[in-house]
Amino acid sequence: MGVLELQQSLVGHKGRVWNVCWHPSGESIASCGEDKTIRIWMHDKSKWIIKTILTEGHTRTIREVSWSPCGNYIASASFDATVAIWDQKSGQFECNTTLEGHENEVKSVSWSVSGQLLATCSRDKSVWVWEITDDEYECAAVINAHTQDVKKVRWHPEKDILASASYDDTVKIFKEDTASSDWICVSTLASHTSTVWSLSFNNRGDRLVTCSDDKSLKIWQQYEPGNEMGIPTPDDEPVWKCVCTLSGYHSRTVYDVDWCKRTGLIVTACGDDIIRVFREESDSDKHQPTFSLVCSMENAHTQDVNCSQWNPSVPGLIASASDDGSVKVWAYND
């Protein structure tokens, strides 16, 4: 079994912390929450210290923050129905762009790998794709494929393919139709029996892990047209199949999941205050994989864990956020 060692507890937010996001360099962390602020924490020698507190960008809870792939921008999604884009052209972070259009709470925001597309989703059931040219954000698509509140949007690690998770218990995959340049739903991943809270692609983007209010994790494998397994691919589009369900490990809602692009480890954030780490077995069959629980950090926080994310550059480092008001940095060791 592996162990999680607490590196530091970052205290400062007032009330629930909803989300944390690592800077692409892995040297700073942005966090956000109920107190309508974004806090940027930096690693200075041996310690994490608060560098900046961003206020007055939003009038209600900030649900999620996301660094752009270049590390120069932060996008924040808020219950105030807007997304703010923060840049540091003046030397300090400032909100110079606010994206409006959603009818109510924005739940999630994600940058594509190129940094030229931004996706947002909302309780209004829609997913929006924004095109970015020279700091101008233009709505390229409003996708009404889900029948309920959309909880999370995440881009494929290499391609302009978007995945979304919803209160309607499904995950959907979207891409731009080259002929019409419309964004279309190319796949619906149905298997969870309650809200899908989050999802994460693996490093190559041919697998997805999803987590749910049904207390399970699911691993989905992509099958391209003409795949060796003979899995039918109607419409000549790849098909996503659930190849593994991890149930019995979580005792309450699983709020977040992150698949480490470097180590292949999966970390989960759960309503039972526990952070868990899973690893694929070495002799695992790709089409019927097996994963084992390698670490279960009891009382990782004193209340629900809302978010758990792997550092993109330092293997094994995890940041977590909780209802208990703290952000914690952990080191995972085998």
Add this chain to the structure above:
Amino acid sequence: MSKVLENPTPKIYPTLEEKIADGECEEKVTRNPDEFDARGIFELLRNINDPEHPLTLEQLNVVQQNLIEVDNESNEINVQFTPTIPHCSMATLIGLSIRTQLLRTIPPRFKVSVTITPGTHTAETAVNKQLADKERVAAALENQFLLTVIDQCLENAVQT
């Protein structure tokens, strides 16, 4: 409210005080103040006002002590509530009032679940899912109009 009441003449049940006066039950006096029990949770909930009637949730039998479960060891509290009629459109609001009251009065270590008594409402699954979604509950409680209505329901309930 000006609209037609869905359930104009609800059945009214005796309150704890009335039951004690009639000798139907005894008031437990010695309780460990650090431990929570069904009786203590019931105390926090029974004087919540119904959104439609000038009556409490206790008087309408919406909350009952025997439908409250408390596990101090695992820090879990489960409250079942029973809408007065199976198509009550106020069910979510009542559940939200119960949830808000517990949020404000119970230590944060407790995991609280508020659900409809099985088989007593036509939209039971949908209402339960909504009440269990803490993100939607948090968003609802930032809605000033909704918060005003909930505060009215809670004005006579035990405050901390």
